[in-house]
Amino acid sequence: MEQQHPPPLITMEAMLEQMVSLGMGAEMVNPAMDLMYDFLGTFLPSPPVSATASLSADSSPPGGGSEDHLSALPDQILRNVVSRLPAKDAARTAILSSRWRPLWRSAPLVLVDAQLLQSAGAEDSPLRADFGSVTAAVSRVLEVHRGPFRFVHLTRSSMGAHRAxxxxxxxxxxxxxxxxFVFVNRPWPLDVPLPATIFSLASVKRLYLGAWRFPNTSALPRGSAFPHLLDLxxxxxxxxxxxxxxxxxxSPILETLVVYASQKHVNLRIISRSLRCVQLCMCIVHGVSLVDAPSLERLFLWDARVPTPRAIDKKxxxxxxxxHAPNLCFVGYLVPGVHVLEVGNTIIKVETRASPSTIVPSVKVLALLVHFEVRNEAKMIPSFLKCFPxxxxxxxxxxxSDQPAGKLNQKFWQEHSGIECVQSHIREMVFHEYRGEHSELSFLKFILENAQVLRDMVIVFVRGSLSxxxxxxxxxxxxxxSVKKASENCRLVIMESSISMGGTSWSCQVASNFDVADPFYYCY
Structure with missing residues (x-):
């Protein structure tokens, strides 16, 4: 039977380019671009200040009194206060008194261009905003304020029309x-060249770029670098x-790299002494290779696809x-039949036996996305599990799967009862998006019959199943x-997913947060 594979990832920018090439008008293209920027915005960090936050300036004691205690505070504390205000409100503090007038110019400023928009509703409808006025306002703030800037969030300017x-x-x-620094180009084209002077931002610690064409790094000066960059x-x-x-x-101290909806195919070779977390999300990925990553703890591939529907058939x-990634602890979502694993110099196949040269012993949390109704994919599960003992x-x-291609029965799983991680190490298993298929049930029985230290099996039904x-x-x-459990103390927990079928609540911010014990828990 012919092997089935997931469809290729159709990128939003490719769809928009096709719409423009077909001569579609703004009434059709603009809503699609709104959608693309909403989609892009899910990976960006939120500004640390809000223009709609509630403020209270009444510090009068009961019974009256109007003494200004706030202005009596030291300049350092007042600058800290001003730095926590939106740029417009920070500038307005200059009218309070002569004491306040110079403070906002020297306080580390937060600049969010969306908070500078004048028209009602413009912040929620950026593609219909007055880009010229926003751009002019940003220029004024950057020229007048002497710095430094604690946070700059520029996502509302059409850079193709304002390159100067x-x-x-x-x-x-x-x-x-x-x-x-959050820097997103709007609205079209999506590949405006990003000036090479981006590398002159020597002080930047966190940098988020959206809808640009990256500078030609082969032509950059030798000294170009991000010496203080932690998150990209x-x-x-x-x-x-x-x-x-x-x-x-x-980027000698870079800890987190997130590549989200790349405009080009990704082939990433990780050579970094500092990198701790890598995320490749909504990308067409040819490959990712952990060449030398001694600090890497997390490798996340969310919706990372092959280039064509028949890519596997074409090798x-x-x-x-x-x-070399001795501290790698979290890996997922690996997709058997779509992702091909290579450990050292060994390509993992169905018949590959576990050995010291074919395992990754450091991994403690593994996530797999499986098409159980596609036999040639599901049968790779034991081989994947053997790699992570x-x-x-x-x-x-x-x-x-839209086109099921054979199923695995209970006999298949019985023949793979000697997997080390299942027998001796898995303490918790979470099965997401359970639909009640026979092949899913066979896998659950296999785990219960063989997992000797299993404490919790959490089964998350697809939304609507339990109601x-x-x-x-x-x-x-x-x-x-009726299953004879290998672990008598195993607890079964049944719940229903909070997201629609086929959806996900994957968050790049959560996945990069090292205080979150297991980001995969947030996916249901």
Missing amino acids: ELALWLDLLAVKGVEE GLGCVAMEDRDYDFILAK ICTRVKFG NIQTLHIKSAK SGDNAAAKLMKDLS
Whole structure:
């Protein structure tokens, strides 16, 4: 039977380019672009200040009195207060008194261009905003304020039409200093060249870029670098393989890299002494190779696809190669049949036996996305599990196939009862998007029959399943009650997903937050 594969990832920018090439008018293109920027905005950090926050300036004691205690505070404290205000409100403090007049110019400022919009509703409808007035307002603030800037969030300017202002902004930020910089081009085209002076922002610690064409790094001056950069987010950015290599080499303390909806195919070689978390999200990925990543803890591939529907048949697939990454703890979502694993110099196949040269012992949390109704994909699960012998938490997300191509029966799983991580290490398993298919049930039984230290099996039904009136939960409990559990203390938990079928609540911010013990828990 012919092997089935998930459809190719159709990028939003490709759809928009096709709409424009077909001569579609603004009434059709603008809503699509609104959608694309909403989509892009999900990966960006939120500004640290809000223009709608409630403020109270009445500090009068009961019974009267109007003494200004606030102005009596030291300048350092007052600057701290001003730095926590939106730019417009920070500037307005200058009218309070002569004491306040110079404070806002020297306080580390937060500049969010969306908060400078004048027209009602413009912040919520950026594509219909007055781009010229926003751009002019940003220029005025950057020129007048002497810096540094604590946070600059520029997402409301059409850079293709204001390239002189774009160059000025980067020059001013380079001189005055910026710690966190969010810089998104609007509205069209999506590949406006990002000036190479972006590398002059030596003070930047967190940088998020959206809808740009990255500078040609092969032509940059030798000293170009991000010496203080900790977090880098690249959303809908057109980059070459050499650009990723350059970024990693020139960011000596970089800890987090997020590539989101890349405009080009991604082939990432990770060589970094500092990198702790890598996310490739909504991208067409040829491969990711952990060449030398001694600090890497998290590798997340969310909706990372192969280039064409028949890519695997043509031996073109997403190759995930595990080299030197001794601290790697979280990996997912790996997709058997779509991702090909390579450990050291060994490509993992169905018949590959576990050995010291074919395992990644450091991984404790693994997430797999599985098409259980596609036999040639599901049968790779045992081979994947053998690569990670020390898994303590296993997440399985069941994906529905439009064209089922054979199923695995209970006998298949019985023949793979000797997997080390299942027998001796998995303490918790979460099965996401359960629909009650026979192949899903067979896998659950396999885990219960072999997982000797399993404490919790959490089964998350697809949304609407438990309220449909067909007693799906009771049926599942009955089916599993006949299983002879390898762990007598295993607890079964049944719940319903809070997201629609096929959806996800994946958050780039959560996944990069090292205080979050297990980001995969947020996916249901």
